[in-house]
Amino acid sequence: MTTQNRPQRIQINLDLSPELYETINNLVQQINGDNTEVFLKAIALLEVVVEAKLKGKHLWITDDKQNLETEIIGI
Template sequence: MTPQGKTERIQINLDLSPELYETLNNLAQHINGDNAEVLLKAIALLEVAVEAKQKGKHIWIVDDNQNIETEIIGI
């Protein structure tokens, strides 16, 4: 942390297709956040998925009755 108590930030530039940029903006609206927050949450979710895979675990989307609807693969 810097002396003012703010976290150090590094700025990056991304080249996105118009479709991906639209998806990013739509997700930001859905979470009432901004594009940076979408990317931070996406990276955190991917980190959890990668760590789970390394431990031989799986990630699923389940319904209210815990029935598996989708298995997340390819991570």
């Protein structure tokens, strides 16, 4: 693959609390992925939530019978 065909990447550095770093590492293990995958999935989920909120919709967690268990607020 030539340099022209490679997708452009930007590297960032983050200062994380030990607790957040541990949370990220736990998620990495749970999804059998890596840090990048955790961040990509988190950003994709946040994007869905923000778009829904802008449309006046809500995000809920339901059980397998569609009973409301939790409403996600504050995002």
